[in-house]
Amino acid sequence: MTENAVEIKNVVLHFPKQRNALIMLVNFFRRKKVRFTALRNVSFEVKKGEVLGIIGKNGSGKSTLLRIISGIYPADEGSCKAAGSISLLAGLGTGFSGHQTGRENAILYGSILGHNEQMMIEKLPEIIEFSELENFIDEPVRTYSSGMKARLGLAVASAIHPDILLIDEVLGVGDPQFKEKSKKRILNLVESTGTVVLVSHSFGLMKDICDRLVFIHKGEIIGVGEPDEIIKLYYETTGKD
Numbered sequence: 001m002t003e004n005a006v007e008i009k010n011v012v013l014h015f016p017k018q019r020n021a022l023i024m025l026v027n028f029f030r031r032k033k034v035r036f037t038a039l040r041n042v043s044f045e046v047k048k049g050e051v052l053g054i055i056g057k058n059g060s061g062k063s064t065l066l067r068i069i070s071g072i073y074p075a076d077e078g079s080c081k082a083a084g085s086i087s088l089l090a091g092l093g094t095g096f097s098g099h100q101t102g103r104e105n106a107i108l109y110g111s112i113l114g115h116n117e118q119m120m121i122e123k124l125p126e127i128i129e130f131s132e133l134e135n136f137i138d139e140p141v142r143t144y145s146s147g148m149k150a151r152l153g154l155a156v157a158s159a160i161h162p163d164i165l166l167i168d169e170v171l172g173v174g175d176p177q178f179k180e181k182s183k184k185r186i187l188n189l190v191e192s193t194g195t196v197v198l199v200s201h202s203f204g205l206m207k208d209i210c211d212r213l214v215f216i217h218k219g220e221i222i223g224v225g226e227p228d229e230i231i232k233l234y235y236e237t238t239g240k241d
Helices: 021-030 062-070 102-112 117-131 146-158 176-192 203-209 227-238
Strands: 004-016 035-047 051-055 077-082 086-089 164-168 195-199 212-217 220-225
Touching (some): 004 195, 035 062, 035 195, 086 146, 117 146, 176 195, 203 227, 220 227
Antiparallel strands (some): 212 220
């Protein structure tokens, strides 16, 4: 992996289907789990220093693929190797504790992302300033609106500069002014981080910042290449469905 930050080879991932009592009973007698395949024989690499975008319709496997790279989901088949530290910007604030303050949750959320307490304490002034929650940072998070939680989550996650940054649709946080601020923050992260893998439905953004795109459709890789070429392939493919 001397030139690649991420290498994914023949990755297959299965998920259990939604179950009810009848399905569970049938599966018990069949001694076989009902599953669906979220990813099928997925293979590609991300070069060091590259900004790679992943596009596809909702439910195609984009977010699942990021979670494979981050190590949240282990592959059922195949392999995924990543060189360096990884941060995943997705589901902002989902790990927050309602009874703890914003300040306490910032440190907690940072630990979930793999960073020690002392480092997060040093980052707190930057986190508080960016989140614009100075007047609420010592209030319990249960008193926060969903937008405030998301802003704090983005502030924490983006305060870290990993070797590999994974971004899953986090540019729609807060009011229009904060959304623009968030976009600039993400673009700065892209410039300062060694390698970036980005999932977004904003093809304009993808064309502006991505070196290559991966098009995934129904759990399979349809194409990898230049942004204009892959976006054209996306419309040709999805227009037939």
